[in-house]
Amino acid sequence: MGIGIPFLVAAVAALLQSTLLDFIRIGGAAPDLVLVIIVFTGIKTGPMPAQVSGFGAGLLEDLMTTAPLGLHALIRTVTGFSFGFVRNKVFLDVVFMPILLCTGASLLKALMLLALTAVFSIESLSGAVFSVRYAIEIGYTALISPAVFAGLSRIPALNPRRTYL
């Protein structure tokens, strides 16, 4: 499975998040589109394309924020790797599983943010995970996930055929 298209999709999502998604904020929070894409990529293509595209998209995000370089890259890499192992192990329905998986991914991201904030003393992040804004982000991300999953299902490069041995 190639990593070019998954990376391209995730990179475009990262750019969209810093520009166009700013117009659709609710309570100051925008959905985490990159996270949804990484989760989908992991489930459909396995750990390798998901973690590498996550790493690349995360680095792009790091360049656009005041975050320490590597913060988003690390979070996206681990997310891609973790959800890559769920590949072919879950029945992906239209609504319920995308919401469940993306909520799980958001909570995993929150845990990693907490750990990294503690280890690297990232002042800007202290308490951010427990804010109302982050709660809205989790809900908003879950809300858009079925639609994003449906859209990504139409990209052949992200939907390899299953092989049975």
Added chain:
Amino acid sequence: MKFRTAFDQHRAVVVLAVCVVFSLVTMTFSSTNVVVRPREFGLTVVSAFQSVFTGFGRFIASTINSVAELRELQADYDLLVEQVRRYEGLENDIFELRSEVESLRELLGFSQELQYDNIPAQIIGKDPGNLFGAITINRGSLHGVRTDMPVVAVQGGRQGLVGRVQRAGLTASTVVPLTDRSFYVASRLQRSRYEGLVSGTGAGSETISMRHVDKNARDNIAYGESVITSGLGSLYPRGIHIGTVEGIQARPYETSLELVVRPLVEFAVLEYVFVIRTHG
């Protein structure tokens, strides 16, 4: 051979390890100058894409608005609607252009009125997440922007502090807003003249806080009083408006007051800023 077979078997784990180690190393060193150059280069490249996406977004938004406007007009007019619509369209364009010209004239006026040498800039991107609140502007080191330069904006006819330049790429820079927890500025109450330290309370928060204000100031501080930069320290010039006092918190076990301050600048509608040249 054995090594290669082992690598093939655990390729995903090896790549994960490499990515994680790389991320941790860059995070460790990103507080120093070790990774400043590649990061600035990356910012320059990424900002080009951000400009394109922002332009595209504004084009789409204006197109959608125009379509909605036309639909409303269609309900009101019959036979001459096409002609009237054209004229109305033209009128709207003229109105838009006039307001744009007025807005730009106002900005130009303020730019010339600012007592400090400044670099006008447009916001081309915001933080892709919800945790940091960084702002990307379309001016970089090529235009004279340097790290730690203060950034101000004009809203409602007043000049207010936006933040400071955290990183200057070649043609774009990243600005830390004053709402960020890592942002600090020495400040003063404009009327009562008490000093304090303003700091952010996190991205997304509508207020910031002013700490270390003398407890004796409690009876002299008025709600709505302006908070300005004090000029102490070399980073921010004195007299720049930060916000207005919205609340006073006096805890009996603390020797100083904490004021809740509403920033003058409304970040959600911010489009243009001025970078103040303070050095270099």
